Amino acid sequence: GEDVEQSLFLSVREGDSSVINCTYTDSSSTYLYWYKQEPGAGLQLLTYIFSNMDMKQDQRLTVLLNKKDKHLSLRIADTQTGDSAIYFCAARTSSSNTGKLIFGQGTTLQVKP
Amino acid sequence: DAGITQSPRHKVTETGTPVTLRCHQTENHRYMYWYRQDPGHGLRLIHYSYGVKDTDKGEVSDGYSVSRSKTEDFLLTLESATSSQTSVYFCAIRGAGDTGELFFGEGSRLTVL
Numbered sequence: 001g002e003d004v005e006q007s008l009f010l011s012v013r014e015g016d017s018s019v020i021n022c023t024y025t026d027s028s029s030t031y032l033y034w035y036k037q038e039p040g041a042g043l044q045l046l047t048y049i050f051s052n053m054d055m056k057q058d059q060r061l062t063v064l065l066n067k068k069d070k071h072l073s074l075r076i077a078d079t080q081t082g083d084s085a086i087y088f089c090a091a092r093t094s095s096s097n098t099g100k101l102i103f104g105q106g107t108t109l110q111v112k113p
Numbered sequence: 114d115a116g117i118t119q120s121p122r123h124k125v126t127e128t129g130t131p132v133t134l135r136c137h138q139t140e141n142h143r144y145m146y147w148y149r150q151d152p153g154h155g156l157r158l159i160h161y162s163y164g165v166k167d168t169d170k171g172e173v174s175d176g177y178s179v180s181r182s183k184t185e186d187f188l189l190t191l192e193s194a195t196s197s198q199t200s201v202y203f204c205a206i207r208g209a210g211d212t213g214e215l216f217f218g219e220g221s222r223l224t225v226l
Contacts, residue, residue, distance in 0.1 A: 031213055042217035092213050098163055099144050099207040103156040
């Protein structure tokens with residue numbers, strides 16, 4: 001089945017760019033998602049990308065998709081202390097007509113002032 | 114706001130006791146999911162539902178059962194709680210569009226002593 005992997009921790013300085021990486025195993029993944037989780041809260045959808053796209057930009061967020069390497073990244077420009085959170089990558093495969101998403105382990109982003 | 118309410122938000126119980134977590138949605142969505150979140154594992158799917166009385170297992174379903182007698186309510190039951198079921202449980206619903214994103218509740222923190 002699908003497996004999604006992320007590094008567990010990233011620390012950056014305020015104002016720098018953050019890049020969070022994710023790899024997945026199922027080449028039939030149709031949609032890939034990025035979620036943000038703040039302490040004590042549920043997951044909020046940040047953005048998503050369809051498998052026929054290479055890049056998607058939304059304000060400070062840029063998502064890059066390399067289908068050949070099955071690699072997804074989330075870049076946050078001008079990172080702020082409010083961006084400190086856990087970021088989850090998730091994949092939906094074409095075989096999943098029930099809408100199940102497979103999540104990575106989550107990357108904790110620490111933003112230092 | 115996706116109109117998802119989880120209850121209880123916090124519960125402490127003892128090993129061997131039954132526990133039921135409730136997920137209530139106000140938007141008549143067909144698909145509902147229960148995930149558990151544990152450090153280093155991200156979110157793992159326990160069970161999901163694709164309609165009233167239609168449910169299926171996820172990747173970590175042992176020790177859990179679910180019921181969906183009404184569109185708006187999806188119940189997760191631990192028949193005899195164990196310490197390994199100490200976790201944060203999230204309910205999610207699938208959005209109505211083709212992009213298939215999930216919207217999450219605020220979570221239920223369960224501690225089994």
